[in-house]
Amino acid sequence: MNARSRWLLISVGLGVLLNPLNSSMISVAIARLQNVYRLDFTEVSWIIFSFYIASAIAQPVMGKASDLFGRRKIFLAGLVVAFAASLAAPLSPSFGWLIVFRVVQSIGTSMMVSVGMAIVRVHITEKQASALSVMSIFLSGAAAIGPFIGGVLIHWWDWHGIFFVNIPIVAAGFLLAWRTIPKDEPPAPALRNMSWRQWITMIDAPGILLFAAGLVALLAGLLSAKSSAHISFGHVLTGGIGLIALVAFVRHELQASSPFIPVRTFAKYPEMTRINVEFILVNVLYYSLFFGLPSYLQMVRHVSEFHTGLLMLSLGLCSLAASPIAGRWIDKSGPGPALLLSAILMALGSVWIVTMNQSSPAISVCVALGAFGIGNGLNSVGMQAALFKSAPKEIIGVASGVFMTSRYLGTILSSLLLGIVMGDTFSAGGFRLLGVILSVIALLLVFMNWRQRVSKPLQ
Structure with missing residues (x-):
């Protein structure tokens, strides 16, 4: 070079x-x-x-x-x-x-x-x-x-x-x-x-507007109801408008010549659909901890921003260290074993969160971060490899675009989950409840990957 x-x-x-x-x-x-x-x-x-x-x-x-x-x-x-x-x-x-x-x-x-x-x-x-x-x-x-x-x-x-x-x-x-x-x-x-007019059709401007309006309205309705601790007609109306816009979005995408999100692709390739669903769940897990733990450390345990940043560094470093190892492993054994181990690690990390309290040592926080970091490193390579195996070559560009959208949807859902669980302010009890919910999601991922591993020889 x-x-x-x-x-x-x-x-x-x-x-x-x-x-x-x-x-x-x-x-x-x-x-x-x-x-x-x-x-x-x-x-x-x-x-x-x-x-x-x-x-x-x-x-x-x-x-x-x-x-x-x-x-x-x-x-x-x-x-x-x-x-x-x-x-x-x-x-x-x-x-x-x-x-x-x-x-x-x-x-x-x-x-x-x-x-x-x-x-x-x-x-x-x-x-x-x-x-x-x-x-x-x-x-x-x-x-x-x-x-x-x-x-x-x-x-x-x-x-x-x-x-x-x-x-x-x-x-x-x-x-x-x-x-x-x-x-x-x-x-x-x-x-x-x-x-x-042709440019607007090419980028699917109507689909983009319906997607954005529906998502924002639905999130606003759900979070406003949680924040005010009661459900009013305004909350239901806002959330309902969001749902209607998202339904209209799906109908529009099925008919659009150049759809923003190719909905038909999901129905045509069920294996690719499964991978994207798993990727959404993985990002819900990872980003719930990524955005939730710093607020927990600062607001509940009164850790400074500087030391919170130091602790969070272990999450990123473990993820970076695991990625090249995952690449070599997946080249030899395929993505299945790496994705199963990733799900198990995230399940263990989620259960570990449930056991944490205000007196838990910093090393305890690092254990959870390490489990999620290694799991994320395995996933970042494994999910991409699984996508390439499941998507036909002629639609790999579309498949990659949908894959990135799944990542963003998982991130948005993680923020929604944090908003609903925590409400007005962060608390130790709310963080433990978050751990319970993440444990259920992680165990679902373990089951999905284990079932895929068991059923594959029968196909």
Whole structure:
């Protein structure tokens, strides 16, 4: 790999890491934001919802936009948007404005994730597998160290630091990207002559609007009812509108020529559907702990943001360490054994959470984090390998898009679960209840993977 390719890899990596970095740093800031804006946990959880809903929509849309406007233009535009959002978010006059800037930040960082891998594939032809593995390190490494960086920044500069830290990264990334990413080739005539009506049809704008409106309304109805401790007509109406919008979304996707989420694919390939359902459950487990444990440590056990970040570092490091080992194991034995062990580890970690109390030593917290971290490392490789085995080659692009959507849905559901279980504030009892629920989900995963292993020889 020549020097130009290495600099291109670094410039793309600096942009790509911003999305996982900002989605993970916030986990340590939730307790501080709750105190600053005087919100209950249900309300402050929208800082998580907003980012992942926006990412779930923006990444596939911006991937299609890059075909029309050019990958370099979209990547550079994403850096500008991320810069503006990171500068404005710390100056937010209210929590509502913070949510708005958080959504803008999510869109900007998603613009880079959606086209970053494509830029590497197109412009680095020498040792491409190594280049893609470096991109994976940028993505997974940023997510792994995000809570630690967030804890350090909040300890020294308050919550504003988790936004300001993006500014030098974005500035360096923009300068490098401007110099190293080759100019875009002119789009194909069919894309260049595409009208706005055709563009809206291609990205499935009606489907996106129904998906976003339905999800937000349903979440708002459920969380508002939990927050107020009673169910009113307004809560039922809001949740009902959300359900109706989601049903309309499914009907629309079945008829759309270019669907945002290809619903028909799930019915046609049941094995791929099973893998996506498992991936949703895995992400519910992982992110419930990822977002829930920092608030528990800070609000119940009064651990500082700095030490919370240090503890959370064990989760990311275990995940990073397990991934290459999982790759070699899966190459030899297939994804089945690794996925079964992952489910068992997450079940043990969930049961361990139930046994924890306010006097449990720090090593006890690390045991749970280690189990979930190793499990996540096995899953990150195993689920992807299982997807490639189950999806026909001619739809692998669609399958990968659906797979990423499943990840975001699992993350959103984990935030919903935390909001419902915790309600107004975090408590030791609520955290134990969360552990019980996670244990049930993890045991369901163990059963699904064990059943798959037993039934496979009979097929």
